Amino acid sequence: MSATQTNDVETKKAWDHYWSSKKTRILYDVIAEIYRRVLIRPSLNHFIRKHFKSGAQVLHAGCGSGQVDSNIRKHIQITALDISPNALEIYKRENGQDAKTIQGSIFSIPLADGSMDGVYNLGVMEHFYEDDISRILKEFYRVTTPTGKLVLFWPPEFGLSVLFFKALKIIFAKVFRNPDIQFHPDEVCRLKSRAHAEQMLKAAGFQIDEYYFGPRDFFTYSVVIAKKIDQK
Numbered sequence: 001m002s003a004t005q006t007n008d009v010e011t012k013k014a015w016d017h018y019w020s021s022k023k024t025r026i027l028y029d030v031i032a033e034i035y036r037r038v039l040i041r042p043s044l045n046h047f048i049r050k051h052f053k054s055g056a057q058v059l060h061a062g063c064g065s066g067q068v069d070s071n072i073r074k075h076i077q078i079t080a081l082d083i084s085p086n087a088l089e090i091y092k093r094e095n096g097q098d099a100k101t102i103q104g105s106i107f108s109i110p111l112a113d114g115s116m117d118g119v120y121n122l123g124v125m126e127h128f129y130e131d132d133i134s135r136i137l138k139e140f141y142r143v144t145t146p147t148g149k150l151v152l153f154w155p156p157e158f159g160l161s162v163l164f165f166k167a168l169k170i171i172f173a174k175v176f177r178n179p180d181i182q183f184h185p186d187e188v189c190r191l192k193s194r195a196h197a198e199q200m201l202k203a204a205g206f207q208i209d210e211y212y213f214g215p216r217d218f219f220t221y222s223v224v225i226a227k228k229i230d231q232k
């Protein structure tokens with residue numbers, strides 16, 4: 001394994017810590033919940049409804065708390081995957097029995113080949129190096145049907161949320177004298193451009209079907225919709 005690759009033990013440890021250490025980041029948690037529910041959830045609803053038929057089987061790969069799924073679960077059949085048991089417990093509290101939950105790694109998804117009509121996630125891909133992302137995208141390719149699609153909410157380098165949390169970290173350092181606070185695991189691969197996304201997706205057998213960065217989610221994410229290259 002290369003020095004840039006992440007193994008499942010490291011990933012599980014990082015995300016279990018994130019989902020179990022909420023008391024140390026109260027301000028971040030409040031802000032994050034507001035933007036998930038007010039800005040991100042409506043944007044996700046729009047793109048999922050646009051690209052998936054009612055009743056489609058779709059994998060939420062790296063589901064986290066699932067606060068964004070409360071509306072869209074009425075349109076599609078969600079399988080929610082996360083490596084963290086803590087995250088899945090929160091997800092179940094948020095969504096009840098309206099989605100199937102499975103613990104597992106996005107590097108080795110415990111689903112059959114071609115079993116999903118699509119895959120989506122929000123704020124996941126940027127936490128992995130490009131070698132890791134290649135492995136993840138190949139798994140997405142494996143578990144989706146020939147006409148399957150990806151919906152990836154991926155923060156760009158100069159997205160407003162990235163700039164906001166950089167500023168918030170400076171405030172914590174100067175006002176609260178806490179320069180080492182970490183709101184979430186490191187974002188090591190934010191998108192630099194559409195071409196950057198195209199390069200990574202093409203290597204895994206996907207092409208961009210739609211790319212959006214704009215006011216719908218207040219310039220928080222680049223929304224990347226991809227389909228398999230051999231899809232007509």
